[in-house]
Amino acid sequence: xxxxxxxxxxxxxxxxxxxxxxxxxxxxxxxxxxxxxxxxxxxxxxxxxxxxxxxxxxxxxxxxxxxxxxxxxxxxxxxxxxxxxxxxxxxxxxxxxxxxxxxxxxxxxxxxxxxxxxxxxxxxxxxxxxxxxxxxxxxxxxxxxxxxxxxxxxxxxxxxxxxxxxxxxxxxxxxxxxxxxxxxxxxxxxxxxxxxxxxxxxxxxxxxxxxxxxxxxxxxxxxxxxxxxxxxxxxxxxxxxxxxxxxxxxxxxxxxxxxxxxxxxxxxxxxxxxxxxxxxxxxxxxxxxxxxxxxxxxxxxxxx
Amino acid sequence: xxxxxxxxxxxxxxxxxxxxxxxxxxxxxxxxxxxxxxxxxxxxxxxxxxxxxxxxxxxxxxxxxxxxxxxxxxxxxxxxxxxxxxxxxxxxxxxxxxxxxxxxxxxxxxxxxxxxxxxxxxxxxxxxxxxxxxxxxxxxxxxxxxxxxxxxxxxxxxxxxxxxxxxxxxxxxxxxxxxxxxxxxxxxxxxxxxxxxxxxxxxxxxxxxxxxxxxxxxxxxxxxxxxxxxxxxxxxxxxxxxxxxxxxxxxxxxxxxxxxxxx
Numbered sequence: 001x002x003x004x005x006x007x008x009x010x011x012x013x014x015x016x017x018x019x020x021x022x023x024x025x026x027x028x029x030x031x032x033x034x035x036x037x038x039x040x041x042x043x044x045x046x047x048x049x050x051x052x053x054x055x056x057x058x059x060x061x062x063x064x065x066x067x068x069x070x071x072x073x074x075x076x077x078x079x080x081x082x083x084x085x086x087x088x089x090x091x092x093x094x095x096x097x098x099x100x101x102x103x104x105x106x107x108x109x110x111x112x113x114x115x116x117x118x119x120x121x122x123x124x125x126x127x128x129x130x131x132x133x134x135x136x137x138x139x140x141x142x143x144x145x146x147x148x149x150x151x152x153x154x155x156x157x158x159x160x161x162x163x164x165x166x167x168x169x170x171x172x173x174x175x176x177x178x179x180x181x182x183x184x185x186x187x188x189x190x191x192x193x194x195x196x197x198x199x200x201x202x203x204x205x206x207x208x209x210x211x212x213x214x215x216x217x218x219x220x221x222x223x224x225x226x227x228x229x230x231x232x233x234x235x236x237x238x239x240x241x242x243x244x245x246x247x248x249x250x251x252x253x254x255x256x257x258x259x260x261x262x263x264x265x266x267x268x269x270x271x272x273x274x275x276x277x278x279x280x281x282x283x284x285x286x287x288x289x290x291x292x293x294x295x296x297x298x299x300x301x302x303x304x
Numbered sequence: 305x306x307x308x309x310x311x312x313x314x315x316x317x318x319x320x321x322x323x324x325x326x327x328x329x330x331x332x333x334x335x336x337x338x339x340x341x342x343x344x345x346x347x348x349x350x351x352x353x354x355x356x357x358x359x360x361x362x363x364x365x366x367x368x369x370x371x372x373x374x375x376x377x378x379x380x381x382x383x384x385x386x387x388x389x390x391x392x393x394x395x396x397x398x399x400x401x402x403x404x405x406x407x408x409x410x411x412x413x414x415x416x417x418x419x420x421x422x423x424x425x426x427x428x429x430x431x432x433x434x435x436x437x438x439x440x441x442x443x444x445x446x447x448x449x450x451x452x453x454x455x456x457x458x459x460x461x462x463x464x465x466x467x468x469x470x471x472x473x474x475x476x477x478x479x480x481x482x483x484x485x486x487x488x489x490x491x492x493x494x495x496x497x498x499x500x501x502x503x504x505x506x507x508x509x510x511x512x513x514x515x516x517x518x519x520x521x522x523x524x525x526x527x528x529x530x531x532x533x534x535x536x537x538x539x540x541x542x543x544x545x546x547x548x549x550x551x552x553x554x555x556x557x558x559x560x561x562x563x564x565x566x567x
Binding site (some may be wrong): 001026027030031033034035037038040041042044045046047048051052054055064105106108109111112113116117122124126127128129130131132133134135136137139140141142143145146148185186213234235239240242243244245246248254260263264267268273276277278281283284287291298 | 314315317318319321322324325327328329331332335347385386387389390392393394396397398399405408409411412414415416417418419420422423424425426427430442443445446449451453462466503507509510513514522523526527530534538539541542543545546548549550553554557
């Protein structure tokens with residue numbers, strides 16, 4: 001069991017030869033602990049990603065039953081983009097808009113819990129996570145009910161004239177963006193809260209004492225200090241939002257389809273795996289590029 | 305009034321956002337007591353408790369829930385073991401290849417489920433593996449491991465290593481030290497990780513959708529039922545999941561607070 005604590009490997013008045021043996025064990029021990037998990041992640045995360053890349057280069061004229069030939073078909077990529085560029089653009093713009101809305105409503109929430117809630121802090125934090133306990137699909141279907149044409153929300157918006165008499169919410173881009181914002185908001189609020197919770201309130205008071213306006217204090221003190229949480233939160237929000245297709249499928253219509261819907265149909269209904277793989281691989285490449293650019297730009301350089 | 309608003313607007317906005325987060329939950333809970341006027345109507349029609357008493361009424365619903373629970377349980381056990389071992393290695397040992405290991409753990413959390421789901425499907429197709437229970441389980445263990453590592457590692461990092469050293473100084477054997485000191489201290493982290501893994505597995509749709517073949521889990525059931533009309537019992541399951549998880553969280557919170565008071 002000293003394998004687990006790692007403490008037992010420390011020499012506790014052991015004789016010399018025993019000590020050497022223990023030091024030796026200590027060297028291969030971490031690898032032994034890592035092996036099962038790392039092997040699993042390698043076999044079922046790294047290898048599949050490579051296979052996805054390979055599938056995206058298969059000869060598209062094959063079929064699922066007859067199999068596909070590897071022909072290094074790089075033209076699959078331009079073909080897939082030509083086929084699905086509106087959905088690709090939509091994925092990134094919907095996710096970006098949802099992220100901005102998420103920051104605008106999530107920041108006050110995280111700030112309120114971290115700095116203003118006092119002894120209610122833990123309870124409010126539970127309230128942020130609690131909605132996620134209900135199944136993702138069931139929650140999204142509940143939005144379908146709320147936004148439906150004969151629901152109270154549409155009725156109210158029609159009454160006050162914000163919507164035309166035949167205006168609707170369901171099956172619009174607004175509904176999809178609202179769903180994305182809703183489903184991923186806790187991922188943004190939690191890291192942001194963690195950053196704001198560590199923020200020393202005296203710094204804000206000091207800025208006020210030095211005649212900084214509240215706005216100036218926010219942009220010069222609060223925001224920079226919460227940057228690590230904001231960066232982590234936006235990424236945890238944006239990444240799943242780009243790849244999501246459930247909100248588009250349940251709350252939108254065919255004009256709001258995102259790239260996930262195309263990938264889904266390529267693999268599961270249209271039987272064109274090379275196209276689906278190309279789009280999926282492309283999505284991963286773009287997201288990785290965005291993540292690295294974003295982390296570098298808003299990372300430690302600017303924060304410090 | 306202006307003064308009050310200046311002092312409290314952040315909290316007011318925060319509470320309104322919480323209201324937004326809870327709105328669909330209220331709808332789900334409400335609809336779980338609804339007797340719909342027809343199969344495709346989701347409007348509140350009449351109050352009934354039939355959905356709660358006749359939970360397994362809709363064909364295949366309870367089978368799907370049971371299957372999800374089984375997969376969740378197995379995935380939790382495997383992922384918790386694999387992830388806890390990795391967390392101990394990372395928190396307690398110096399070794400070459402640490403940053404590579406960290407990257408391997410971080411990447412599955414930063415990759416959209418769409419990409420992981422399609423990757424696994426590509427692999428299983430290429431390897432000629434029959435899609436079903438086993439492929440779902442493999443996938444669920446994979447995406448749960450990283451979350452377990454992060455959770456347990458955080459707990460280990462916050463632990464005072466001197467407690468273990470003190471036990472050793474007092475002539476406890478390595479096994480006794482682990483059994484009496486390390487395990488009790490790290491156990492809350494492992495339990496939290498296991499609960500997280502179970503809820504991730506139970507609720508997963510996107511990855512499962514690509515790798516399930518004809519096997520129907522609870523989210524797959526909901527997805528399929530969406531085409532032909534959702535039975536109100538689905539809302540019962542949603543409400544029950546919410547209530548059980550909330551009770552668990554509150555119970556651990558109260559226990560922790562009581563523990564803190566004693567200490």
